Amino acid sequence: MPDRSILARALPGTPAGFVTVLAAALLFAVVVPVLNAGVGDSSSLHLPDYIVPLIGKYLCYAILALALDLVWGYCGVLSLGHGAFFALGGYAMGMYLMRQIGTRGVYRDPILPDFMVFLNWKELPWYWYGFNHFWFAALMVMVVPAVLAAVFGFFAFRSRITGVYLSIITQAMTYALLLAFFRNDMGFGGNNGLTDFKDLLGFDLQARSTKLALYLASLIALALALLACRMVVATKLGRVMMAVRDAEPRVRFLGYSVTAVKLFAFVLSAVLAGIAGALYVPQIGIINPSEFSPANSIEIAIWVAVGGRGTLFGPILGALAVNAAKTYLSAAFPETWLYCLGGLFILVTLLLPKGVMGLFEQIRLRRQPAAAATPDQAAVREERKQHA
Amino acid sequence: MMLGPGSARGAGLARWLGRGSVAKRFGLLLLLAALALAAPATVHAGGAPLLAQAAGDDQSGDQAPDQDTTGTDTGTDTGDNGQPAAAPKIVPHDFASGVAALNSDSFDDKIAAVNFLSGLADRRVVTVLQALDQDRLFARSDGSLVYKEGSVYKNAVTGAAMSGINPDDLSDVTVNDRMRGILDGVLGQLTLQSPDPALRIQAAEAIADQPTPASVGDLTKALAKEADPAVRAAMTKTLALLDLRSPDKAHRLAAIDQLKGSTDPEVRGQLLRLLSTETDQDVRKSAQEAADAISSRLNYIGIGVDLFEGVSLGSILLLAAIGLSVTFGVMGVINMAHGEMIMLGAYSAFVVQQAFRAFLPAGVMNAYLVVAVPVAFAVTALVGIALERTVIRFLYGRPLETLLSTWGISLILQQGVRSIFGPDNQAVDNPDWMTGGMSLIGGFTLTWNRLVIIFFCFAVLGGLAALLRFSSFGLQMRAVSQNRPMASAMGIRTGMIDAFTFGLGSGIAGIAGVALSQIGNVSPNLGQIYIVNCFMVVVFGGVGSLWGTLAGALSLGVATKFLEPFAGAIVGQILVLVFIILFIQRRPRGLFALKGRMAES
Numbered sequence: 010m011p012d013r014s015i016l017a018r019a020l021p022g023t024p025a026g027f028v029t030v031l032a033a034a035l036l037f038a039v040v041v042p043v044l045n046a047g048v049g050d051s052s053s054l055h056l057p058d059y060i061v062p063l064i065g066k067y068l069c070y071a072i073l074a075l076a077l078d079l080v081w082g083y084c085g086v087l088s089l090g091h092g093a094f095f096a097l098g099g100y101a102m103g104m105y106l107m108r109q110i111g112t113r114g115v116y117r118d119p120i121l122p123d124f125m126v127f128l129n130w131k132e133l134p135w136y137w138y139g140f141n142h143f144w145f146a147a148l149m150v151m152v153v154p155a156v157l158a159a160v161f162g163f164f165a166f167r168s169r170i171t172g173v174y175l176s177i178i179t180q181a182m183t184y185a186l187l188l189a190f191f192r193n194d195m196g197f198g199g200n201n202g203l204t205d206f207k208d209l210l211g212f213d214l215q216a217r218s219t220k221l222a223l224y225l226a227s228l229i230a231l232a233l234a235l236l237a238c239r240m241v242v243a244t245k246l247g248r249v250m251m252a253v254r255d256a257e258p259r260v261r262f263l264g265y266s267v268t269a270v271k272l273f274a275f276v277l278s279a280v281l282a283g284i285a286g287a288l289y290v291p292q293i294g295i296i297n298p299s300e301f302s303p304a305n306s307i308e309i310a311i312w313v314a315v316g317g318r319g320t321l322f323g324p325i326l327g328a329l330a331v332n333a334a335k336t337y338l339s340a341a342f343p344e345t346w347l348y349c350l351g352g353l354f355i356l357v358t359l360l361l362p363k364g365v366m367g368l369f370e371q372i373r374l375r376r377q378p379a380a381a382a383t384p385d386q387a388a389v390r391e392e393r394k395q396h397a
Numbered sequence: 398m399m400l401g402p403g404s405a406r407g408a409g410l411a412r413w414l415g416r417g418s419v420a421k422r423f424g425l426l427l428l429l430a431a432l433a434l435a436a437p438a439t440v441h442a443g444g445a446p447l448l449a450q451a452a453g454d455d456q457s458g459d460q461a462p463d464q465d466t467t468g469t470d471t472g473t474d475t476g477d478n479g480q481p482a483a484a485p486k487i488v489p490h491d492f493a494s495g496v497a498a499l500n501s502d503s504f505d506d507k508i509a510a511v512n513f514l515s516g517l518a519d520r521r522v523v524t525v526l527q528a529l530d531q532d533r534l535f536a537r538s539d540g541s542l543v544y545k546e547g548s549v550y551k552n553a554v555t556g557a558a559m560s561g562i563n564p565d566d567l568s569d570v571t572v573n574d575r576m577r578g579i580l581d582g583v584l585g586q587l588t589l590q591s592p593d594p595a596l597r598i599q600a601a602e603a604i605a606d607q608p609t610p611a612s613v614g615d616l617t618k619a620l621a622k623e624a625d626p627a628v629r630a631a632m633t634k635t636l637a638l639l640d641l642r643s644p645d646k647a648h649r650l651a652a653i654d655q656l657k658g659s660t661d662p663e664v665r666g667q668l669l670r671l672l673s674t675e676t677d678q679d680v681r682k683s684a685q686e687a688a689d690a691i692s693s694r695l696n697y698i699g700i701g702v703d704l705f706e707g708v709s710l711g712s713i714l715l716l717a718a719i720g721l722s723v724t725f726g727v728m729g730v731i732n733m734a735h736g737e738m739i740m741l742g743a744y745s746a747f748v749v750q751q752a753f754r755a756f757l758p759a760g761v762m763n764a765y766l767v768v769a770v771p772v773a774f775a776v777t778a779l780v781g782i783a784l785e786r787t788v789i790r791f792l793y794g795r796p797l798e799t800l801l802s803t804w805g806i807s808l809i810l811q812q813g814v815r816s817i818f819g820p821d822n823q824a825v826d827n828p829d830w831m832t833g834g835m836s837l838i839g840g841f842t843l844t845w846n847r848l849v850i851i852f853f854c855f856a857v858l859g860g861l862a863a864l865l866r867f868s869s870f871g872l873q874m875r876a877v878s879q880n881r882p883m884a885s886a887m888g889i890r891t892g893m894i895d896a897f898t899f900g901l902g903s904g905i906a907g908i909a910g911v912a913l914s915q916i917g918n919v920s921p922n923l924g925q926i927y928i929v930n931c932f933m934v935v936v937f938g939g940v941g942s943l944w945g946t947l948a949g950a951l952s953l954g955v956a957t958k959f960l961e962p963f964a965g966a967i968v969g970q971i972l973v974l975v976f977i978i979l980f981i982q983r984r985p986r987g988l989f990a991l992k993g994r995m996a997e998s
Contacts, residue, residue, distance in 0.1 A: 081797075087797045087800075161978075164978075164979070164982045165982065167982075168981070168982040168983070168985050169985060170981060170982070170985050172796055172797070173731050173796045173797065173800060174936060174981065174985060176731075176797065176800060177731075177932045177933075177936055178936075178977075178978050178981055180929060180932070181929060181932075181933060181974050181977065181978055182974075182978060184929045184974065185970075185971045185974040185975060185978075188967050188970055188971050188974075189967075189968075189971055191967065192967055192968075303929060304925070307733075307801070307804050310801055311801060311804075311805075314801060344812070344816060347808045347809065347811065347812035348808075348809055348812055348813075350805070350808055351804075351805040351806060351807070351808035351809035351812070352805065352809065353805065354801050354802055354804055354805020354806075354808070355788055355802045355805040355806065355809075357801075358792065358798040358799075358801050358802040358805075359788065359791055359792070359802065362795075362798065
């Protein structure tokens with residue numbers, strides 16, 4: 010083990026794992042584009058154009074779920090404000106797209122976005138400077154969530170706010186941002202948010218090729234994020250993170266800086282969430298304050314819980330499955346979607362505490378009864394008994 | 398003492414449930430809830446006489462002319478039949494003949510009639526004279542008089558609306574300048590002498606807006622006769638306001654002196670108007686001082702208003718958060734469905750209202766709220782107990798999972814209510830005794846519903862504190878929350894206590910919902926509006942401390958309202974949230990942190 014490089018450890022450990030990951034990558038990276046662009050429009054195998062950004066959206070949500078899993082599943086920090094980092098990344102990208110519109114807006118102002126002209130603003134607020142450059146926007150997509158996470162996390166972790174208290178104040182954070190972004194004076198389009206985007210880096214956002222490119226970009230981002238998370242988890246730092254999750258005071262007494270460890274995970278997670286938001290906005294075509302609503306952030310937690318927290322693969326699976334179900338159900342039976350989502354929350358927490366991945370694990374263990382109770386699992390079971 | 402019959406009844410219930418004290422105390426809680434409602438009811442009783450008095454005055458005022466009418470109807474008849482239209486002279490001897498005399502040929506006779514009428518203590522005089530003054534009084538061909546009100550003609554004597562009148566058949570009752578002067582004076586005096594104090598105040602205030610040369614004299618005369626202190630105050634104020642325009646410096650100074658104690662923004666306006674035209678330095682100086690004094694007084698009143706609104710908001714937050722303080726504070730359960738319990742309580746109130754409307758006579762409609770409180774408590778407590786037994790009890794010790802599953806429950810409850818009642822807002826009306834309010838100085842009104850909610854909220858808090866402190870259910874609850882294994886060893890059925898505690902917290906959320914239904918509409922996402930704030934209140938105040946919740950709710954409410962004028966409603970709320978986030982960094986356990994063993998778990 011120790012002689013393998015971190016990268017090697019981040020890759021799937023078994024041949025079966027390799028095959029699964031490759032098959033999934035193949036499905037998303039090759040089959041979807043081919044069915045969309047390669048097959049004629051009249052063919053029954055043709056994938057309609059609206060499906061591509063839809064799957065792209067799910068992939069962005071998967072990155073978001075992955076980000077939350079890193080802090081919740083590995084560091085024990087359940088943030089109910091991750092929607093805020095996602096939305097901030099989205100707004101940063103939206104600001105770039107807004108400035109790209111230029112004179113093609115309704116009011117044809119070369120500098121000011123439409124909503125500012127509408128509000129009778131005379132000049133661009135200072136915080137909009139620089140967003141006409143893509144590199145600057147791309148930087149801000151990561152820097153803004155990172156700074157917020159660093160400042161918020163520093164104060165929260167330093168004062169040893171843990172567990173539900175942290176969840177509640179992260180919820181308050183995203184709620185405060187929700188209220189703030191609803192205001193017109195903030196200069197982010199108020200209630201309507203940012204929309205009517207035209208092009209990205211000169212490519213028309215409505216073109217099929219651009220949509221496919223964005224979709225592939227999301228897929229690549231997801232793959233890189235997964236690889237990065239697995240690398241982090243495989244290092245010694247990752248071990249300390251898990252130790253913090255399992256017994257925070259003990260780690261502190263051993264001389265580790267719990268604050269620094271948590272802060273690292275929280276900031277990295279926020280950056281991933283920001284990137285997810287930035288990829289989400291051009292595919293969806295709008296970003297508005299409702300992305301900040303606390304309900305959205307809690308929904309992320311259920312994707313992670315459904316897939317199985319602390320597994321990295323699980324949350325991706327959870328995000329894809331729950332969102333696909335949401336799209337289908339809210340179109341086919343709009344009344345039932347909230348019942349299903351609510352029931353999912355209850356059933357998963359009651360019956361599947363380790364999510365779908367935990368279920369796979371159980372099935373595998375049942376096949377190999379000898380390996381059923383590793384010392385590690387026995388200890389966990391013992392501890393749970395004590396809690397109850 | 399009140400426990401006597403309650404415990405006897407409770408004992409039966411207790412045997413039935415197999416575990417005495419818990420069930421008994423639950424009954425007590427219902428009693429407390431009813432008591433809590435009785436408190437606002439007495440408040441209302443204190444306010445009622447005022448309204449009743451006003452209504453009574455109206456009635457007596459209405460009745461007097463009615464009685465007169467029966468007497469004068471005969472007079473009208475004789476007047477109509479006995480006198481030809483061109484009769485040279487009518488000697489006015491009662492209202493009807495006085496009115497008829499207004500259409501005399503000579504202005505002297507008309508003026509005499511006006512003077513005669515002004516001496517009658519009859520409310521209809523004002524109506525007729527006003528019509529005459531505004532050229533709305535007409536004579537019909539048979540000599541009887543009618544006045545036009547809007548597009549309707551009414552008999553000048555009886556006030557009855559008349560149909561089938563052709564405007565071409567009417568002739569104007571003419572008025573000349575001399576007569577109009579007299580008429581104005583008489584009218585001003587008449588309204589000032591109206592038997593209704595409210596009308597007199599109105600007249601005095603109207604004169605301040607549009608003074609005539611005779612106003613000062615009229616007012617002085619009326620003031621000399623006036624006994625009602627409120628009317629006297631209004632008249633004195635108007636006189637002083639008129640004196641501000643007096644050419645005599647001493648008068649102006651005296652008037653300013655009199656007005657400087659006012660709390661009326663209007664008076665400040667008049668003083669500032671005076672300042673813009675005044676040249677005399679002494680007057681200027683004292684007017685400036687008086688205006689400043691009023692401004693600072695208005696500021697203080699503004700602070701009082703903010704304080705009241707803050708306490709009102711705080712009491713709503715408190716009411717919404719008390720239940721959470723029980724489930725989160727005492728049991729450590731993060732109940733994200735708490736807001737939906739509030740919503741269910743509000744819908745219970747709505748259903749009770751609809752049931753009263755449909756099945757009971759309108760006379761008892763006002764009592765629906767008294768029924769809604771225990772109904773809402775029962776409904777939400779049962780839902781809470783059911784949730785605890787089926788979901789939450791499997792998740793003790795796993796707060797994050799509890800959070801997620803209760804969130805799921807909240808989604809289901811929301812959608813359930815949406816499916817049953819529809820997504821639209823439903824209106825729950827205030828009962829009569831909660832509508833309106835009490836007006837205070839500075840043009841500011843304390844509305845009854847806000848006041849009642851403040852009292853109700855404190856009654857609920859007091860009742861809960863008493864329940865926790867003095868009842869054996871409270872004792873067992875505290876024992877279980879402090880040391881579960883030990884409590885269990887002492888023979889307390891911890892599972893049962895858990896269920897009832899959760900039911901209690903949910904039930905209180907339900908009655909909070911009834912209160913919230915009184916200040917706004919009821920909608921399926923009512924709970925979502927309050928949930929974040931509820932958690933803020935509980936965490937800010939200190940988990941597990943009822944008094945912390947009280948302090949947290951009131952200080953957050955007041956802080957929000959004080960920030961609003963400077964920062965606007967939304968920014969104020971954001972600032973409060975930011976403040977709480979910062980505060981929790983400093984004191985992670987809130988304002989009133991539990992100390993000792995309990996705090997460690």
